[in-house]
Amino acid sequence: MQAGTGLRRCFRGMGQDLVTLFMARLRAMLERTFPEQRLFLRSDTETRFIRLSPLTQFTAVAGSALLLGWTIVSSAILVMHSLGAGDFREQALRDQAVYEARLNELSHERDARAREASDAQQRFAVALAEVSAMQSRLLASEDRRRELETGIDVIAGTLRDTMKERDEARGRSQTLLAELAESEADQPEISHLEDLENTLTFMTLALGNLAHERDEMSTFMSEAETLLADVAFDQKLESERNERIFTQIEEAVATSLTPIDEMFSAVGLPTDSIIEQVRRSYSGQGGPLTPITFSSSGDAPEDPLTRRANDVLAQLDQVNLYRIAAEKLPFSFPVKGHYRSTSGFGPRWGRMHEGHDFAGSTGTPIHTTADGVVVHAGRQSGYGNLIKIRHEFGFETRYAHLSRIRVKVGQRVSRGERIGDMGNTGRSTGTHLHYEVRISGDPVNPMKYIKAARDVF
Numbered sequence: 001m002q003a004g005t006g007l008r009r010c011f012r013g014m015g016q017d018l019v020t021l022f023m024a025r026l027r028a029m030l031e032r033t034f035p036e037q038r039l040f041l042r043s044d045t046e047t048r049f050i051r052l053s054p055l056t057q058f059t060a061v062a063g064s065a066l067l068l069g070w071t072i073v074s075s076a077i078l079v080m081h082s083l084g085a086g087d088f089r090e091q092a093l094r095d096q097a098v099y100e101a102r103l104n105e106l107s108h109e110r111d112a113r114a115r116e117a118s119d120a121q122q123r124f125a126v127a128l129a130e131v132s133a134m135q136s137r138l139l140a141s142e143d144r145r146r147e148l149e150t151g152i153d154v155i156a157g158t159l160r161d162t163m164k165e166r167d168e169a170r171g172r173s174q175t176l177l178a179e180l181a182e183s184e185a186d187q188p189e190i191s192h193l194e195d196l197e198n199t200l201t202f203m204t205l206a207l208g209n210l211a212h213e214r215d216e217m218s219t220f221m222s223e224a225e226t227l228l229a230d231v232a233f234d235q236k237l238e239s240e241r242n243e244r245i246f247t248q249i250e251e252a253v254a255t256s257l258t259p260i261d262e263m264f265s266a267v268g269l270p271t272d273s274i275i276e277q278v279r280r281s282y283s284g285q286g287g288p289l290t291p292i293t294f295s296s297s298g299d300a301p302e303d304p305l306t307r308r309a310n311d312v313l314a315q316l317d318q319v320n321l322y323r324i325a326a327e328k329l330p331f332s333f334p335v336k337g338h339y340r341s342t343s344g345f346g347p348r349w350g351r352m353h354e355g356h357d358f359a360g361s362t363g364t365p366i367h368t369t370a371d372g373v374v375v376h377a378g379r380q381s382g383y384g385n386l387i388k389i390r391h392e393f394g395f396e397t398r399y400a401h402l403s404r405i406r407v408k409v410g411q412r413v414s415r416g417e418r419i420g421d422m423g424n425t426g427r428s429t430g431t432h433l434h435y436e437v438r439i440s441g442d443p444v445n446p447m448k449y450i451k452a453a454r455d456v457f
Contacts, residue, residue, distance in 0.1 A: 030054035034061075100340050110333070110454045124316060127249040131309060134242055141238065145231060152224050155217060162217065246308055253315040260322040263331070266452035274393060275318070278325045327415045328392045330369040330446070331453035334399060334435050335422070337364040342432060345445040354443035355398065355436035362403055362431050364422035369397055369449075374411045374419075383434070384426020387419055396441075400434035401426050 034057035041048045264271045335358045343357040368389055375396075376388035385402040403423025413419060424431045437446040 027054065030058055034058055096340075103341055106451075106454055113454060123252050124319070127245075127252065127312075128316070130245050131249075131312070134238075134245065135309075137238060141231070141235060148224060148228055148231065152221075152228075155220055155224065158217065246312065249312050250315075253312060253319060260319065260326070263326070263452045264322070267449055269329070269393075274325050275321050277393070278321050278328075326453070328371050329449070330391065330395060330397050330437050331449050332367070332369040332415050333450055334358070334366055334369050334397075335360065335364060335433060336367050336418075337361075339364065339433075342430075345443075345447065352443075355400075355434050356446045357432045357434055358422075359430060359432040360422050362421070362423055364433075365418050366399055366402065366420045366422055366433055367416050368399075368413045368419050370395070370415050372397070372413060374407045374409055374413060377405050377407055377409050379425070382427035384428060385420070385423060386426075389413060389419075394440045396438045397446075398434075398436035398438070400436075401428045401432060403431075 031054045034054040036054060037052040037057065038050070041050065261271065264274070337360060339358045339360040341356070342359045343353060345356055346353060370389075370391045372389040372391040372395075374387065375390045376386060378386065380386045383398070383400040385400070385405055387399045387402065387405060387407060389397050389399075391397065399420060401423055402420040402425065404421040405419075406421070407413060407419045422431060422433050428434075435446050437444050437449060
């Protein structure tokens, strides 16, 4: 026990000696580098001095060096950060300018497509008028043909009867001539001869009248055949004209139907079921078109022209049903006026941004993007002044941060109708519209529908 204590004292003593030796060498090295200095402070009455030991001088120099190094590093970091922030800001401004230019191009394209859609609807109206006029002309042509056929049948029957009477009259004339010859040979009574002569004269006059009627009938038959040839030629010209009209109408319908069908397919909507629901709920406003019937008896013939016309009407009916469905879905654009896109759909600042933001000036008109019914019109927590509109097929749109609400709950609104003004109410960092589209309560990207319709509306 005493031996262990002695060893510990021995090692402790050796450690202290080593520390003392190290400190002595450190002081010697510091004294060579930083010899002791004295700072004299003289006043009118006395003189004092401050002794600066080597350790004090070393501490002051080391602290100054550290402070200088820290200042240099901090300044470099700040300069680099400011340069980087400037580059990022310029890049963000360039991206924003490019995005705004792209939005302006899309807006111009949307306006052009809207004009094309309006022109297409006008062409449809002209086409329907042409089809109606063509139907009237075909009915009139058919009536004329039937009248001519009936007249020709009557003329042919009359001519047959006339020729039969002529033949009978010739036979009776031959018989009377034979009787007259016999009577002259037998020298019959004068009265009987006079009767025969009178009868012969009457028959001669009748034969002359029959020949005149025959000539008139022949002339009428020639005129009727010429008229039938003219009618056939007119029908041929009408058929060629109808072919050109049908071809133009079919091309116009196909050109209009393709982009609408692609618009519905682009957003993944079940087109067949939606069109069927629209057809079932049709209330008589620009809805299904009835087939054309060319028969005056009311029976629908199976001729190719009728089938082709009904096919065109079926395609026009399909376009019309698409138009009705599109008005009930949020394909339109909510902002009418100057705006810029500031924040899209998706994660933002660690949370989900469930809509798309469009910034503009206070009071910018806000319009509904589809037909529907207002189910909410008032303030709601972070949304501020909020409008909710329920549409068909499970859709709902939301318009938030409004400065003014122009509709009330229960009101029916149409696509493109103004419902409010852009503002900065609720949890908002600037004047903008927060626009949402929801399907059965789940948020979806609104721009998917807006971009899908930019080539149609």
